[in-house]
Structures are given as C-alpha cells and as structure tokens.
Amino acid sequence: MRSIKMRSLVASAAAALSISGVAAVVSPTPAYAIAVPPCDSHVDYWTDVLLTIFRKQTGEAGAPTRLTRAAAMMYLAMYDTDISLGTPGTPYIAKVAKTDNATYIPTSNFDAAATTALHNAFPSFDLSGYQSTAAKSCFNGEPGPDGFSSQLGLTAAQNVINARANDGSNNTTAYSPQSNVAGQWRPTEGKAAVSPNWGSVKPFGIGTSTQFRPPLPGGFSSMSALLTSKAYADQVNEVKAAGSATATPDQRTADQTTAAYFWANDVDGTYKPPGQLLKITQEYSKANPGSNRIKLFALLSMAMADSAIAAWDAKFDTIIDLWRPDSAIEESQSDNNALTTPSPAWTPLSADAAGNHFSPPFPAYISGHATFAGAWAGVMKRYYGTDAATFTATTEDIHASGVTRTFTSFSAAAQEDALSRLWLGVHYRWDADYGLSTGDSVANYVFGNRLR
Known part of the structure; x- marks a missing residue:
C-alpha cells in the first residue's frame, strides 16, 4: 500500500x-x-x-x-x-x-x-x-x-x-436440535441456533468447508462411545470445576477469571470476538507495518472467514453436534457415565450485562473463538516471519473494562484466547485444542496459496 x-x-x-x-x-x-x-x-x-x-x-x-x-x-x-x-x-x-x-x-x-x-x-x-x-x-x-x-x-x-453472490450465506433453513438425545446440542436459555447452515457457505481461500475438518470429539466415532468414555468425563469435570460461576480460587485462579472475560466480547455493543483480533492486528501493525498492511488484513480476514466456515461445519454438519457444558453437567444422568454427576443448578461464568449466565447458541465442538485465534496467530506469525512478538491487547467486554493483557508471542495470545472459553464455562478443552489447530491449518493454507 x-x-x-x-x-x-x-x-x-x-x-x-x-x-x-x-x-x-x-x-x-x-x-x-x-x-x-x-x-x-x-x-x-x-x-x-x-x-x-x-x-x-x-x-x-x-x-x-x-x-x-x-x-x-x-x-x-x-x-x-x-x-x-x-x-x-x-x-x-x-x-x-x-x-x-x-x-x-x-x-x-x-x-x-x-x-x-x-x-x-x-x-x-x-x-x-x-x-x-x-x-x-x-x-x-x-x-x-x-x-x-x-x-x-x-x-x-x-x-x-x-x-x-449465492455463496450460501443467505440459507435460512431451520435447524432442528435433537434435544431428546443425550450429548446432542440443545438450545440454552431458549435461544435458537445461530448460523446453523454456515458450514455450507463457499469459502474465500480454502478449497472446501470440510478441507480441514477436525476429527470428532476425542476421536470417537459415535455419540455412545463418546459419552461413556473416561476422556469425556474428564472434559466435563474439568469445565464443571474451572468454568463454574462459583468456582473457588483453587479451581480457577483470579488471572484465569480475568482472561475469561477479557477474551469474551460475546454481548451486544462490543466489537465481538473477530473485532478484537482485528483491533489487535491494527495496533500491532501500526508499529510493525511489514511489507503491506492491506495485504496483511486481506490474508487475515480471509483466514478468519474461512475458519468460521470450518468451525460451523464441525459444529453442525457432523454426526455429533456436541452439547454445551451446561447441558452436559445439568443432564449428566443421561450420559450413562459413572464418572459424571448431574448438577442441575450449575451455571457457567459467562454472563450478560445484567449478570444472567448463558452459553452461545450453537454446539460446543469446535470453539469459534479458538478457531479464529488459531487463524489469527497463524497468519500473523507467517506474515512477520516469527511467532515472537511482544504486544499489549485491549478488550471491550463489559466484565473486563479497562483491562489490558501483554503477550510475548502470537501463539501465546491465541492459546489464552482458546482456553478462556474453558474458564468461562462454555467450552471443553478439546473444543479449544482442535479449534486452534483447525484455525492454524486454514491460515497455513491461505497464506501459502492466496495473494502470492
């Protein structure tokens, strides 16, 4: 430019x-x-x-x-x-x-x-x-x-x-949740599924929405095998402790609570999760412009848009539309797993402006936040030729007003962004892990094959 x-x-x-x-x-x-x-x-x-x-x-x-x-x-x-x-x-x-x-x-x-x-x-x-x-x-x-x-x-x-034009973004076909099937996502707080058909939207840079589809949660091939496994119980029990609205300091540290809210930006009035990453990019690239800032934003936005498509494909277009932790914890009597115990009153840390606790209205696996973060870090470290970068980020989340956090690498920021969803009580650890890897795979492809 x-x-x-x-x-x-x-x-x-x-x-x-x-x-x-x-x-x-x-x-x-x-x-x-x-x-x-x-x-x-x-x-x-x-x-x-x-x-x-x-x-x-x-x-x-x-x-x-x-x-x-x-x-x-x-x-x-x-x-x-x-x-x-x-x-x-x-x-x-x-x-x-x-x-x-x-x-x-x-x-x-x-x-x-x-x-x-x-x-x-x-x-x-x-x-x-x-x-x-x-x-x-x-x-x-x-x-x-x-x-x-x-x-x-x-x-x-x-x-x-x-x-x-005709990229599938206007598909309004209604989603019918399988609320009577243990493990399958069901609306929380009565909210209908958001963007349930987005996995079929035409990508910007990758070949198809399924090109980097992650394995099913935990690598299991069926819902019954997933729910009855120790791996699933470990996932549920971890978020049950660390993501609870009433978690004690030995379950979730004060810094993890701060990080959970810092990366949230889920409520109206904020620049939303993609906006936070764009804002960080804007501020970092002002001081470190590289060769062409317009190209940086073009690559980054393309990777993030395709990460959304890949994440929503994993959420809605596989045989497991995984329920959110609040459903898993409240209804664990139906999972046939002796290692989980139902807690009907459990609520996640995530809260709106009025303090009402909630989960975003779409399946858990994989995490959109984590996928965006993986794509963001993936483009940034490739564009700048290094992952080592010291920067201070800001937030617009209402529960973290005025908070800043400093990182020494793009990957460190992305990792914290991904894990913040576990501490917020709205995702399992594998949502974060596979979201990060999916986003990085999208970034690697976009950076290596587009706008060259």
Missing part, C-alpha cells in the same frame, strides 16, 4: 472544514450511519468503521460468521484496489484495468472499495457520505470519488461482491 500522510479529523460531521483553502460543509451523518472515527490511514480508518458497525449488530446479524464474511469482503476489495493502482502482487479476483487519460486518486479508490463492500454486507446501514468524509476529512483534502477517479475501487469491490 502506498504511504500517504494522513491528518486527523478536526471537526464534527456537521462542522465546516477548510479543504485546500476552500470552505466546505459536511452534511450531518444519516440517521443510521456510524460515527466517523479518527483517521490514521486507509486501512485504519476503514477498520475503525468496520468495528463500529460490528458493535451495532445484534442477533444473527452480529454472529461471528457474518462479521468475518463482511470483513473479508471489505479488505479483499481494498487489496484488489491496491493491486489495480500499481502495487506489485497477485490480485484476489482480478486486476482492474485503468482507462487511458483517467486520473486515479488512491484515497478515492480505497474509499469507494470499502464503502461499496460494506454497503453490500450491511445494507441496512446508510454509508452515504463516508466516501467524501474519508477523502476530504482524512486524506489530505484530496477530492472524493468523481468519475473514473474511483472506478478501480468500485470495480474491485463489485468483483468481490459478484464472487460472493
């Missing part, structure tokens, strides 16, 4: 701005538009916009599946725009041809690419005005999209949109 000096937003959206000595008035943002974040660079500006949109999403619209898809579309549109503007590299879809005698302003094209992709992914949000806001307020006063000046970005984004 070209290095273009940015300047900060110095007035509100309704204030008059001086652009190249000419007074201009920016219209008030539309009713459903998001607030304009501070402007540092193209990728930072649009990452801030993207995370603001993430915070606004609720229910199915805020599922990590849909958020990672949107992120990949935006960053890949920006990446192909960068390649079309002249940065050396292999495009994701295609290099857009320039028109003779046309002027192509980089800022306008990045602006157009991001806005077009986001409008497609979030059609209910009015993003009109963000092209001019970005170009005029953030990017040295260069003019906004005008004719061919933004055509590369518009076309690059439309290419990505066309590639995602």
Whole structure:
C-alpha cells in the first residue's frame, strides 16, 4: 500500500472544514450511519468503521460468521484496489484495468472499495457520505470519488461482491436440535441456533468447508462411545470445576477469571470476538507495518472467514453436534457415565450485562473463538516471519473494562484466547485444542496459496 500522510479529523460531521483553502460543509451523518472515527490511514480508518458497525449488530446479524464474511469482503476489495493502482502482487479476483487519460486518486479508490463492500454486507446501514468524509476529512483534502477517479475501487469491490453472490450465506433453513438425545446440542436459555447452515457457505481461500475438518470429539466415532468414555468425563469435570460461576480460587485462579472475560466480547455493543483480533492486528501493525498492511488484513480476514466456515461445519454438519457444558453437567444422568454427576443448578461464568449466565447458541465442538485465534496467530506469525512478538491487547467486554493483557508471542495470545472459553464455562478443552489447530491449518493454507 502506498504511504500517504494522513491528518486527523478536526471537526464534527456537521462542522465546516477548510479543504485546500476552500470552505466546505459536511452534511450531518444519516440517521443510521456510524460515527466517523479518527483517521490514521486507509486501512485504519476503514477498520475503525468496520468495528463500529460490528458493535451495532445484534442477533444473527452480529454472529461471528457474518462479521468475518463482511470483513473479508471489505479488505479483499481494498487489496484488489491496491493491486489495480500499481502495487506489485497477485490480485484476489482480478486486476482492474485503468482507462487511458483517467486520473486515479488512491484515497478515492480505497474509499469507494470499502464503502461499496460494506454497503453490500450491511445494507441496512446508510454509508452515504463516508466516501467524501474519508477523502476530504482524512486524506489530505484530496477530492472524493468523481468519475473514473474511483472506478478501480468500485470495480474491485463489485468483483468481490459478484464472487460472493449465492455463496450460501443467505440459507435460512431451520435447524432442528435433537434435544431428546443425550450429548446432542440443545438450545440454552431458549435461544435458537445461530448460523446453523454456515458450514455450507463457499469459502474465500480454502478449497472446501470440510478441507480441514477436525476429527470428532476425542476421536470417537459415535455419540455412545463418546459419552461413556473416561476422556469425556474428564472434559466435563474439568469445565464443571474451572468454568463454574462459583468456582473457588483453587479451581480457577483470579488471572484465569480475568482472561475469561477479557477474551469474551460475546454481548451486544462490543466489537465481538473477530473485532478484537482485528483491533489487535491494527495496533500491532501500526508499529510493525511489514511489507503491506492491506495485504496483511486481506490474508487475515480471509483466514478468519474461512475458519468460521470450518468451525460451523464441525459444529453442525457432523454426526455429533456436541452439547454445551451446561447441558452436559445439568443432564449428566443421561450420559450413562459413572464418572459424571448431574448438577442441575450449575451455571457457567459467562454472563450478560445484567449478570444472567448463558452459553452461545450453537454446539460446543469446535470453539469459534479458538478457531479464529488459531487463524489469527497463524497468519500473523507467517506474515512477520516469527511467532515472537511482544504486544499489549485491549478488550471491550463489559466484565473486563479497562483491562489490558501483554503477550510475548502470537501463539501465546491465541492459546489464552482458546482456553478462556474453558474458564468461562462454555467450552471443553478439546473444543479449544482442535479449534486452534483447525484455525492454524486454514491460515497455513491461505497464506501459502492466496495473494502470492
């Protein structure tokens, strides 16, 4: 990506701005538009916009599946725009041809690419005005999209949109949980399954959704063999102790409790789990830009989007849609395992803003958090050529306000992210372990085969 000096937003959206000595008035943002974040660079500006949109999403619209898809579309549109503007590299879809005698302003094209992709992914949000806001307020006063000046970005984004048409993301076929079968997932807190068909969505970078499908939990080939095993009992009893809302310090340390909430970001109003990883990437790559930050975000978002598809395939599209720990612990009288004991009053540490304990509305195996973390660390260590990296991360979880945590490697952060779900009481250890390995496998493939 070209290095273009940015300047900060110095007035509100309704204030008059001086652009190249000419007074201009920016219209008030539309009713459903998001607030304009501070402007540092193209990728930072649009990452801030993207995370603001993430915070606004609720229910199915805020599922990590849909958020990672949107992120990949935006960053890949920006990446192909960068390649079309002249940065050396292999495009994701295609290099857009320039028109003779046309002027192509980089800022306008990045602006157009991001806005077009986001409008497609979030059609209910009015993003009109963000092209001019970005170009005029953030990017040295260069003019906004005008004719061919933004055509590369518009076309690059439309290419990505066309590639995602009929990708299966709009499949609303209802999921019928087998709530009468021990071990199979059943809704907790009465919430229906979220994104139950996502395992059939067309991937961005890997070949198929099943390409890196993990083995069934514990390697067992049937639910009966799984439930009656010592390995299963060990998994259940571990989370029963370490993930309980009432766990004692010898069962879950104070630091593990902090980490559990730090990585959660499960409630509305946060940037959600994918957003936290994008924010960490944004902050780390500002100080350590590497060769091309747009390419980094393109690879990362592609791997995370495909990790969501792989994780949801494992959750919903195998013979075992594993129940959450709260169901396993409350109903263990039905597992025919003498090593587990039912505790009907047990609740996980995980809680919403009102303090109500809950589990996310989809099967346990594998962990989405862990799969995203594995993909994130996998891309980061390959992009930077080392796993050794010292950085401090932040969170938006309501139970960890103001908390920061410092790590000395990408893998260490990913490992803690994965295990945090055990301490939160919503996953078993094998959900975390196989999630990490699945995410890393996706990252390895994407990094080695895409955008080369």
